[in-house]
Amino acid sequence: MLKQYLKQAIQIIQENRLVSCISVLGTAISIMMVMIVVLVMQIQLVNFYPEDKRDRMLYLDGGGTHVVGNNHQRESNGNMSVETAKACFYSLETPETVSLYCSEDFAFSLPARMMFDAYPVKEVDSNFWKVFSFRFIEGNSFSEADFDAGLKQVVLSETLARRFFGSTAVVGQEILLNRVAYRICGVVKDVSKAASTAYAMAWVPYTSIPAVMRQEADYENIRGLLSAVILAKDASDFESIREEFLAKVNQYNTTKRDYQVDFNRNPVTRWEKLRGSSGQSYVEWKDYWLETGALLLFLIIMPALNLLGVTQSSIQKRQAEIGVRKAFGATNRDIIGQVLCENGVTTLLGGFVGLVLSLVALPICKDFLLESSNTSLSLSMLVRPSAFIVALLFSLILNLLSAGIPAWRISRKEIVEALKNHEETNK
Amino acid sequence: MLRHIFKIIYNQRKLNIFIFLELLLASCLLWAISDSLLVDVYTQRQPMGVDVESVYSFHLSVADEAMSSDSLNYRKTAEDFLQLVENVRQCPEVEAASISVSAVPYTWTTSWSCLLAADDTTTSPDLCQVFYVMPEYFQVLHIQTPEGRPVYEEAVRNPGEFIISQTLAEKLFPGVSAVGREAKYGNFGGDASIPRKIISVTKPRRRTDFERAEPVYYVLWRNDKEFLDLCENNSFLPTAFDFLVRMRPNFQPSAMADFLQKNSARLSSDNIYVSSYTPLNKYKTDMLKGRMDNQKKKTALVVFMLVNIFFGIIGTFWLRTQSRRAEIGLRAALGASKQSLQLQLYLEGLVLLALTLPLTLIFIGNMLLADLPDTYRLDYTWWRFVFPVIGSYVLLSAMILVGISFPARKIARMNPAETLHYE
Structure with missing residues (x-):
C-alpha cells in the first residue's frame, strides 16, 4: 500500500515539475528558518567543549x-x-x-x-x-x-x-x-x-x-x-x-x-538562561513561548497557506480518480491517508533540504543571529539527533497543515459528485 | 472588466482563500515590520550630539604594589593621573584629552541625578543622566552649542558649574535662554541649597543611535584642586575615571598600537600607567549590535515572506492556467489577444491583493488603538502612515507580478486549437 502511494507521489512530482519544485523549495525554506531558530536555541542549551556539563549547572551571572x-x-x-x-x-x-x-x-x-x-x-x-x-x-x-x-x-x-x-x-x-x-x-x-x-x-x-x-x-x-x-x-x-x-x-x-x-x-539553570532570564530580570516560560512560538507559527503558517493552494488544486484535478477509488470501497480514512502520504513525500524531501540549508546558513549568518560576533561554531553544537527529530516533527506539522484540509474535504465528497465533476470544475 | 475579474475570483473562492489569507498575513506583517524599520532608520539618522570618530578610551592600571598596600595615598595617585593626562596632551598626534566619570558614550556605566531651576520649589524633578567632566571633555567629543559653536570655549571663558543639553534647557526654562541662569540639584546628587550657574547649553545628546534625545547635564570640575579633593575625600582611584583621548584627524586607527609603544614611557606616572585602549567606535558597534541584528532579522523575515508570496502566487496561478486551459482557449478563439489574456491574469492577482487592503487598514487601526507602534521616537503623522502602507503593497505587487509572469508566459505559448482540444 505504502509502496503504491510512494510510486504515485513520485509520479505526481514528475508530472508537474514546476509546482513540485515550488512545493519542495517552499517547504525547504520554511524548515530552514524554523531550524535556524531551533539551532540558535540548541547552541545555548547543549553540552560542548568545554561546557560539557551544562545540564548540571546553575549560574549566577x-x-x-x-x-x-x-x-x-x-x-x-x-x-x-x-x-x-x-x-x-x-x-x-x-x-x-x-x-x-x-x-x-x-x-x-x-x-x-x-x-x-x-x-x-x-x-x-x-x-x-x-x-x-x-x-x-x-x-x-x-x-x-x-x-x-x-x-x-x-x-x-x-x-x-x-x-x-x-x-x-x-x-x-x-x-x-x-x-x-x-x-x-x-x-x-x-x-x-x-x-x-x-x-x-x-x-x-x-x-x-x-x-x-x-x-x-x-x-x-x-x-x-x-x-x-x-x-x-x-x-x-x-x-x-x-x-x-x-x-x-x-x-x-x-x-x-x-x-x-x-x-x-539566582542561581538560574541553563533552560532559564535560554529564555533570557537572569536572576534580576526573570522571564517566565509563558512569555518566552508566546514570543518564540509566535515566530515559529508564522514560519510554518506562511508556507502552509502556500502549499494549501497547491495541494487543493492538484487534488481537485484528481477528483475523478478518488471517486473511482471510493466506488471500489476505499474508506474516507484511506483517502485521507493517501493524500497525507503523497504530500508527505514532498514535505519530507523539503524538510531534509531545509535542515541541510539551515546547517549551511547558520554559520554564514551567525554574526547577526548569535549574541556575540565572531562566535566559532563546531559540529558538536549543530549536528545533533535532537535537531533531526525537531526538523522531522516540523515537517510533519507542515504536512498536516498543508494537506489536512484538502484531504478531509475531498474524502467527504459524495462518490457520484466526485465522479461527475470532471477536471474543469474547481469550485 | 473589473467586475468580471471579481466574479472569477469569487467563483474560485475555495482556491483563492488560501492565497488571500497568505497575502493578508503578509501585508499586515510587512506593514508592522516596515513601520518599525522606518522609525529605526529615522531615529538613526538624527544627529547624536557627540562625535566619537577618532576618540579612544585609555584604560588605566595601578601598580600591584600600590594596590596591595594599606596606606594608598589617593591624592598622590590623582596627581599622578593629572600628570599622565598632561603627558598625553603633549604628544603631537593628540588633539585633546579629558577626565570624566560615567561619561563614555556607548557604554552602560551611567550616573543619574536630578536638576531643577534654582527658584523652582514646586516641580518634582525627573532623573536625568549626568556627566562629571573636565572642560576638555567637550573638546574631545566635539560637543557644540545649538548654534554650532564649540562648548569648550564657553566652558573655559565663563565661570560656573553646570552645562545642560538643549532638551533639558527646554524643560527647565521653557521659552527663555538657560545660559547664565542658576540651577540646583534635586533630592539627591549634591547639596540642593546651593544654586550654581549654567554656563552653556549643548545640542541635544542621545545615548545611542536608536534612542531619542533625553535631558542630560554636565557638572564641571573647574580646576585640578577640585578634582584632587574629590579623589581624596571619596577614596577614588584613577581607575574609577574615564580617560578619553581624541587623536588628530589625519591619525590612522591602525597606527594606534605603534603610537602607544613609541610613547610607552610617557604613558606611566609613578604608580599608574595606561595598560590598554578601546576605540569608542568599538563600544558603539558592541552596544548597537542587538539593534542592528534585530534589523537584519526583520529584513530576513521580509525576504522570507516575499519568497513565500512568490511561490504561492506562481503555484496557484500556474495550476489555475492549467485547469482553465479550455476557458483560455475559448477566449482566444473568440478573439481575445494574448496580451489581454495575460493582462487578465495579472489583474486577477492584483485585485486579490487589493482585496486585503480594507482588512489590513482595520488591522493598522487596531494596532494604533492599542498604541502598539512606537510613537515615542517618532510621532504618527500622515507620512508615517502612508510610506509603510505603500511600501508594503508595492513590494507585494511586485512579487505577484513576477510570480504571475511565469504562467503568463505559458499562455503566450499556448495554441488555441490545442487548448480547445481539451474541451
Whole structure:
C-alpha cells in the first residue's frame, strides 16, 4: 500500500515539475528558518567543549548580586566580594563543585616589547578547571595550592600562545598582563564564545589580582567583582541546592548591620538562561513561548497557506480518480491517508533540504543571529539527533497543515459528485 | 472588466482563500515590520550630539604594589593621573584629552541625578543622566552649542558649574535662554541649597543611535584642586575615571598600537600607567549590535515572506492556467489577444491583493488603538502612515507580478486549437 502511494507521489512530482519544485523549495525554506531558530536555541542549551556539563549547572551571572540598605536609602545590582563568596557559595555542601570567577580585559605584552591590545581574561579559582573540561595542549592548570598562594600564573588559549610566541610549547615562559609578569602554566584548546561562561583567551587565579581581593568597605564588604557557577552532582539536586543556598544567604545576612544581600532569583539553570532570564530580570516560560512560538507559527503558517493552494488544486484535478477509488470501497480514512502520504513525500524531501540549508546558513549568518560576533561554531553544537527529530516533527506539522484540509474535504465528497465533476470544475 | 475579474475570483473562492489569507498575513506583517524599520532608520539618522570618530578610551592600571598596600595615598595617585593626562596632551598626534566619570558614550556605566531651576520649589524633578567632566571633555567629543559653536570655549571663558543639553534647557526654562541662569540639584546628587550657574547649553545628546534625545547635564570640575579633593575625600582611584583621548584627524586607527609603544614611557606616572585602549567606535558597534541584528532579522523575515508570496502566487496561478486551459482557449478563439489574456491574469492577482487592503487598514487601526507602534521616537503623522502602507503593497505587487509572469508566459505559448482540444 505504502509502496503504491510512494510510486504515485513520485509520479505526481514528475508530472508537474514546476509546482513540485515550488512545493519542495517552499517547504525547504520554511524548515530552514524554523531550524535556524531551533539551532540558535540548541547552541545555548547543549553540552560542548568545554561546557560539557551544562545540564548540571546553575549560574549566577554578572550583575546578579543585589544589595539593599536596611532603610532602603541605597541599593545596587552588581557582583560579590570574596567574603560573600566564601559565606554563600564556597560553603555549599550539596553541589559537586562551586566556582567563582570574574572577567576583565588585559593588555598582553612580552617582557621585551610593551603592547597595548586588550584580550578577554577570566580570573578564576582552581575549581573552575573541575567545572569545565578544558583540553590542555601543553602543561596544566594551576593547582589549589598555587591559587591559595596567589601565584601569578596564566593559562593561555592556543590562539594567544601562537600570536605571542608562534608556538604552543611555551610552558614556563613569562608574559606580561598589564605590565605585571605572569608565568605560563598551560595552553588550552580555543574556547568558542558560545560557551560564554568558560570563554576567555587566558585564565589567571583571581587571588593574583589585587583589585579582586580588595575588600570595599562600602556596602559592608558585600560588593565585589565575583560571579558564580555551581556544578550539581545531578540535575535533580537543583532544588536542594537552592534551599541550602538560601539558608546560607540568610545566615550571612545576620552578620550584617546596615545592608542585606539577596541574589534575586539566582542561581538560574541553563533552560532559564535560554529564555533570557537572569536572576534580576526573570522571564517566565509563558512569555518566552508566546514570543518564540509566535515566530515559529508564522514560519510554518506562511508556507502552509502556500502549499494549501497547491495541494487543493492538484487534488481537485484528481477528483475523478478518488471517486473511482471510493466506488471500489476505499474508506474516507484511506483517502485521507493517501493524500497525507503523497504530500508527505514532498514535505519530507523539503524538510531534509531545509535542515541541510539551515546547517549551511547558520554559520554564514551567525554574526547577526548569535549574541556575540565572531562566535566559532563546531559540529558538536549543530549536528545533533535532537535537531533531526525537531526538523522531522516540523515537517510533519507542515504536512498536516498543508494537506489536512484538502484531504478531509475531498474524502467527504459524495462518490457520484466526485465522479461527475470532471477536471474543469474547481469550485 | 473589473467586475468580471471579481466574479472569477469569487467563483474560485475555495482556491483563492488560501492565497488571500497568505497575502493578508503578509501585508499586515510587512506593514508592522516596515513601520518599525522606518522609525529605526529615522531615529538613526538624527544627529547624536557627540562625535566619537577618532576618540579612544585609555584604560588605566595601578601598580600591584600600590594596590596591595594599606596606606594608598589617593591624592598622590590623582596627581599622578593629572600628570599622565598632561603627558598625553603633549604628544603631537593628540588633539585633546579629558577626565570624566560615567561619561563614555556607548557604554552602560551611567550616573543619574536630578536638576531643577534654582527658584523652582514646586516641580518634582525627573532623573536625568549626568556627566562629571573636565572642560576638555567637550573638546574631545566635539560637543557644540545649538548654534554650532564649540562648548569648550564657553566652558573655559565663563565661570560656573553646570552645562545642560538643549532638551533639558527646554524643560527647565521653557521659552527663555538657560545660559547664565542658576540651577540646583534635586533630592539627591549634591547639596540642593546651593544654586550654581549654567554656563552653556549643548545640542541635544542621545545615548545611542536608536534612542531619542533625553535631558542630560554636565557638572564641571573647574580646576585640578577640585578634582584632587574629590579623589581624596571619596577614596577614588584613577581607575574609577574615564580617560578619553581624541587623536588628530589625519591619525590612522591602525597606527594606534605603534603610537602607544613609541610613547610607552610617557604613558606611566609613578604608580599608574595606561595598560590598554578601546576605540569608542568599538563600544558603539558592541552596544548597537542587538539593534542592528534585530534589523537584519526583520529584513530576513521580509525576504522570507516575499519568497513565500512568490511561490504561492506562481503555484496557484500556474495550476489555475492549467485547469482553465479550455476557458483560455475559448477566449482566444473568440478573439481575445494574448496580451489581454495575460493582462487578465495579472489583474486577477492584483485585485486579490487589493482585496486585503480594507482588512489590513482595520488591522493598522487596531494596532494604533492599542498604541502598539512606537510613537515615542517618532510621532504618527500622515507620512508615517502612508510610506509603510505603500511600501508594503508595492513590494507585494511586485512579487505577484513576477510570480504571475511565469504562467503568463505559458499562455503566450499556448495554441488555441490545442487548448480547445481539451474541451
